[in-house]
Amino acid sequence: SAVISQxxxxxxxxxxxxxxxQCQVDSQVTMMFWYxxxxxxxxxxxxxxxxxxxxxxxSGFVIDKFPISRPNLTxxxxxxxxxxxxxxxxxxxxxxxxDSYEEQYxxxxxxxxxx
Amino acid sequence: QKEVxxxxxxxxxxxxxxxSLNCTYSDRGSQSFFWYRQYSGKSPELIMxxxxxxxxxxxxxxxxxxxxxxxxxxxxxxxxxxxxxxxLCAVSGNNRLAFGKGNQVVVIP
Numbered sequence: 001s002a003v004i005s006q007x008x009x010x011x012x013x014x015x016x017x018x019x020x021x022q023c024q025v026d027s028q029v030t031m032m033f034w035y036x037x038x039x040x041x042x043x044x045x046x047x048x049x050x051x052x053x054x055x056x057x058x059s060g061f062v063i064d065k066f067p068i069s070r071p072n073l074t075x076x077x078x079x080x081x082x083x084x085x086x087x088x089x090x091x092x093x094x095x096x097x098x099d100s101y102e103e104q105y106x107x108x109x110x111x112x113x114x115x
Numbered sequence: 116q117k118e119v120x121x122x123x124x125x126x127x128x129x130x131x132x133x134x135s136l137n138c139t140y141s142d143r144g145s146q147s148f149f150w151y152r153q154y155s156g157k158s159p160e161l162i163m164x165x166x167x168x169x170x171x172x173x174x175x176x177x178x179x180x181x182x183x184x185x186x187x188x189x190x191x192x193x194x195x196x197x198x199x200x201x202x203l204c205a206v207s208g209n210n211r212l213a214f215g216k217g218n219q220v221v222v223i224p
Contacts, residue, residue, distance in 0.1 A: 042214045045211055101164075103149065
C-alpha cells in the first residue's frame with residue numbers, strides 16, 4: 001500500500017510563532033485533506049487542499065490562520081500561524097487515491113504543543 | 116443536529132464475544148460510509164467501507180447499512196484484545212467526510 005508521511009511528527013512551539021507541517025504521499029492522489037484532532041475528541045476537517053488553487057476551508061477555519069499549499073499531486077503543507085495554546089492538537093493529513101473512490105487514508109499525524 | 120452520531124459510551128466485551136457499534140447520520144443523501152479504528156496515540160485506520168444497503172463482511176468485521184433508517188453499524192466477531200481501540204464512523208457528503216465522536220471498545224481477556 002502507498003505510504004503517507006508527515007513532518008514533523010511532533011513539536012513544541014511558543015505562542016505567537018508559526019509551524020509548517022508537511023504531508024508527502026508516494027503516489028498520486030486525487031484529494032488531500034487536513035484535519036485537527038484535539039485530545040479525546042473526534043476529527044475536525046480544517047480544509048481540502050486543492051492542487052494549484054486555494055484550499056477550501058470549513059466553517060471556523062480561515063486562510064490567514066491555516067494557510068495551505070498543494071503544489072503537486074503528492075505533497076501539501078499546512079501552516080499553523082500565530083499559535084496560541086488552543087492550537088495544541090494533533091494535525092492529520094488524509095488522501096484519496098485515484099482508485100479508492102471516497103476512501104480516505106490518514107498520515108501518522110503531527111502532535112503540536114503550544115506553550 | 117449533529118451530522119454523525121455515535122452515542123454509546125465505552126464498550127467492554129469479553130474476549131471471544133461480539134462487539135456491536137452503532138452510528139446514525141442526518142444527511143439522507145449520503146452514499147458512502149466508513150468505519151475507522153484508532154489506537155491510542157495513532158492515526159485512524161480504515162477498516163470497512165460500505166456503499167449499499169445490507170451487510171458487508173471482511174474477516175471478523177461486518178458492516179451493516181440501512182439507508183432508510185439512516186444508520187450504519189459495525190460488528191466485531193470473536194473479539195480479541197488487539198481490537199481494543201476507538202472506532203470512528205464516517206459518512207461522506209459534499210466531497211468530505213463527517214466523523215462521529217467515536218466509541219471506545221475494550222476487550223477483556
